[in-house]
Amino acid sequence: MSNAGGKPALKVALLGCGVVGSQVVRLLREQADDLAARVGAPLELAGVAVRRLGRKRDTEVDPALLTTDAEALVTRDDVDIVVEVIGGIEPARSLILAAMARGKSVVTANKALLAEDGATIHGAARDNGADLYFEASVAGAIPLLRPLRESLAGDRVRRVLGIVNGTTNYILDRMDSSGASFTEALEEAQALGYAEADPTADVEGFDAAAKAAILAGIAFHSRVTAADVHREGITEITAADVDSARGMGYVIKLLAICARSDDGRSIGVRVHPAMIPRSHPLAGVREAYNAVFVEAESAGRLMFYGAGAGGAPTASAVLGDIVAVARNRLAGTRGPEESTYADLKVHPMGDTVTRYHISVDVADKPGVLARVADIFAKHDVSIQTVLQEGRGDDAQLVLVTHRASDAALSATIEELRDLDIVRAVASVMRVEGDETP
Numbered sequence: 133m134s135n136a137g138g139k140p141a142l143k144v145a146l147l148g149c150g151v152v153g154s155q156v157v158r159l160l161r162e163q164a165d166d167l168a169a170r171v172g173a174p175l176e177l178a179g180v181a182v183r184r185l186g187r188k189r190d191t192e193v194d195p196a197l198l199t200t201d202a203e204a205l206v207t208r209d210d211v212d213i214v215v216e217v218i219g220g221i222e223p224a225r226s227l228i229l230a231a232m233a234r235g236k237s238v239v240t241a242n243k244a245l246l247a248e249d250g251a252t253i254h255g256a257a258r259d260n261g262a263d264l265y266f267e268a269s270v271a272g273a274i275p276l277l278r279p280l281r282e283s284l285a286g287d288r289v290r291r292v293l294g295i296v297n298g299t300t301n302y303i304l305d306r307m308d309s310s311g312a313s314f315t316e317a318l319e320e321a322q323a324l325g326y327a328e329a330d331p332t333a334d335v336e337g338f339d340a341a342a343k344a345a346i347l348a349g350i351a352f353h354s355r356v357t358a359a360d361v362h363r364e365g366i367t368e369i370t371a372a373d374v375d376s377a378r379g380m381g382y383v384i385k386l387l388a389i390c391a392r393s394d395d396g397r398s399i400g401v402r403v404h405p406a407m408i409p410r411s412h413p414l415a416g417v418r419e420a421y422n423a424v425f426v427e428a429e430s431a432g433r434l435m436f437y438g439a440g441a442g443g444a445p446t447a448s449a450v451l452g453d454i455v456a457v458a459r460n461r462l463a464g465t466r467g468p469e470e471s472t473y474a475d476l477k478v479h480p481m482g483d484t485v486t487r488y489h490i491s492v493d494v495a496d497k498p499g500v501l502a503r504v505a506d507i508f509a510k511h512d513v514s515i516q517t518v519l520q521e522g523r524g525d526d527a528q529l530v531l532v533t534h535r536a537s538d539a540a541l542s543a544t545i546e547e548l549r550d551l552d553i554v555r556a557v558a559s560v561m562r563v564e565g566d567e568t569p
Contacts, residue, residue, distance in 0.1 A: 139173035142458050145211045145236075146180045147202055147227060148218035152241060152268070153180070154191040155447035156215060167451070171458040179205045181218075190443065206231040213457055215450060216240040217268075221248060232256040237263035237461060239453040241446060243270060247342035247358035250349065254470035263460055263467050265453035270343040271296055271422045273445030274438040275452075280350045280426065281468055287428040289351040291391040293564070294424030295417050296343045298440045299327045299334035300366050300386040302420045304405075307374045308383055309418075314369055326420050326441075336365035340388050340403045348390035348401045351426070353474035356401055362481040364404035373559050376491060376530065382407035383415045387564060388424075398479040407489055408565035415565075482539030487516075487566070489532050491559040492548060496527035500553050504529060507551070511544045512536065526555060532563065 144160065146153055160167070160177055168174040180193055181202035199205055206214045206227050214231040216238065218224055224245050228238050229252070238257070240246070246253060246269055257264040267277050271294075280289070295301050299321055306317040318335065321327035333339045341361040349356040366386050377384050385408055390401045408415050413435060417423040422440025427433050439445035460467055494500050501520065508515055514534040521528045533541065549557050 139462070141174040141176035142171070142212045142461060143176050143178035143210050144213045144215060144454065145178050145205045145208070145231075147206070147214065147216045147224070149180050149182050149189055149191075149193060149198075150217070151190070151443040152217045152446045152450065154189050154193070155443040156217065156450050157193055158191040159447055159451050163451075167455065170455055172462050173458070175454065175458060178208065178211050181205050202227050203230055206236065207234055211236060212461055213454060214238050215454065216242055217450065218242075219244065221245055225249060225253070228253060229256050232260045232262040232264075235260055235262055237265075237457040239265045239268075239450055239457055241266065241268035241450060243339070243342040243346060244358075247345040250346070250357070250470070251355060258469055261466065263457045265457055265467060266346075267453050268446050268449035270346050271424060271436070272298075272438070272440040272442060273448045274422060274424070274436050274440065275449075276424055276436050277346070277350060279434075279436070280347070281471075284426070284428055284431060285468075287430045289392070289426060289428045291389070291427040292347050292351050292424060293387060293389050293391075293414075293427075294436075295385055295414060295422050296347075296388045296424065296440065297334055297337075297340040297386060298420030298422060299331065300337075300340070301417060301422070302326045303335070304366060304369065304374075304384055304386065305418050307369070307371060308378065311371060311374075313371050314367065335367050337363040337386065337403045340386060344388035344390055344401050344403050347388065347424075348399060348478075349470075349472070351390060352392060352399050352476050353471045354399065354476040354478075355472045356399075356478060360401055360478040362400075362402040362404070362484075366405050369405055370559070373561065376489075376559065377407045377561070380407075380489075380532075381410050382489075382563070383410055384561070385414060385417070387414075389564065392476075393479060393483075397476070398483075399476050400481070400484045401478055402481060402484065404562060406562045406564040408563075412565040482537060482542070484538045485535050486538055486541070487533050487535050487563040488541045488545075489530070489559070489561045489563050490545065490548075490557065492529045492531070492557050493555040494527050494529055495553045495555065496522050496525055497553070500527070501529070503551065503553060504531075504548065507547050508533070508544055511540045511547075513540050513544050528558070
């Protein structure tokens with residue numbers, strides 16, 4: 133290894149050696165000379181904290197580097213940078229705080245922790261003069277957070293809209309392209325390693341909600357937690373929903389949407405499945421890929437696309453942060469701190485203005501459509517299109533609304549369910565992306 137001008141090595145402590153951590157070890161080893169040249173000093177792996185020493189790993193790790201005492205590792209005097217890729221809330225939070233208390237810079241991919249208790253982590257970084265970088269916490273290899281934090285620091289972001297969970301995108305893509313049911317598509321995703329044995333965090337939207345909270349906080353200079361995010365998953369999406377969307381020229385995607393209100397005084401942050409036109413660029417995001425639109429007043433519309441998960445892509449983002457942190461330490465500087473000066477509040481989902489696609493099974497007799505339309509009018513929800521298909525004594529109405537508050541749309545649906553002529557409200561789906569992307 134070249135010694136980059138003779139400067140002493142910066143020592144890196146790695147917490148976790150799973151799918152991502154093992155790739156971080158590999159990249160640090162294989163790209164050692166290039167990284168040293170880019171940083172200005174060598175990067176040396178000081179130790180790797182794991183739960184089980186004898187476990188087989190994707191990348192060979194020197195056994196002398198492995199330890200089960202993570203706290204002792206992160207508090208070692210010779211460690212400069214701590215990289216956390218174990219995930220979850222604890223012990224990750226305690227270990228990060230212990231490292232920062234000793235002035236060590238931290239690189240983390242932990243979206244759940246940042247979305248739940250980012251205030252504590254950012255506060256500890258500020259109070260102890262430590263760097264906190266977390267590019268890998270959202271959208272894997274895609275450079276997204278740094279452009280939001282730095283490149284667009286002089287602009288005013290209006291909206292962030294995108295696909296930030298590869299598992300759900302793969303499932304919905306397979307349902308659309310092959311006609312598979314949700315269960316079949318999920319099983320395929322699990323067989324390919326895109327979905328965990330317990331897929332709850334992905335399919336119920338928890339993963340995407342954590343990422344949405346981080347994106348909204350950075351984009352709108354406000355503190356946003358996962359609890360602030362309206363969240364719906366994809367488990368109720370049926371093949372019939374996908375077919376109906378296809379017939380109207382739409383595709384269903386799980387979207388994270390962070391938007392400034394029209395008056396600029398609040399923000400909406402939500403994660404839910406939605407229909408988008410097949411002409412929209414997000415409709416063409418296939419398999420487990422991610423893509424995010426950022427709309428800013430001066431920059432206009434920007435799209436970020438790429439691999440949103442996986443060991444090597446996520447490790448690429450981690451290494452980028454390690455290089456940035458290492459350069460800062462050599463220069464005696466720090467990266468940007470958390471910016472929450474705007475302190476915008478997250479408005480309730482009911483205040484969000486959106487459109488709905490609604491499928492209703494009704495009795496097929498005169499006056500039914502008029503009664504249904506009266507309920508929409510009662511709640512000031514305008515109907516854009518109606519399709520009716522007879523099915524013997526019953527019929528199916530498919531209605532697409534104009535934009536209205538989510539509260540008004542929800543009240544409309546609840547009243548529809550109580551109508552004696554309504555057999556069932558078979559499907560309710562929000563519609564997004566009709567504006568030119």
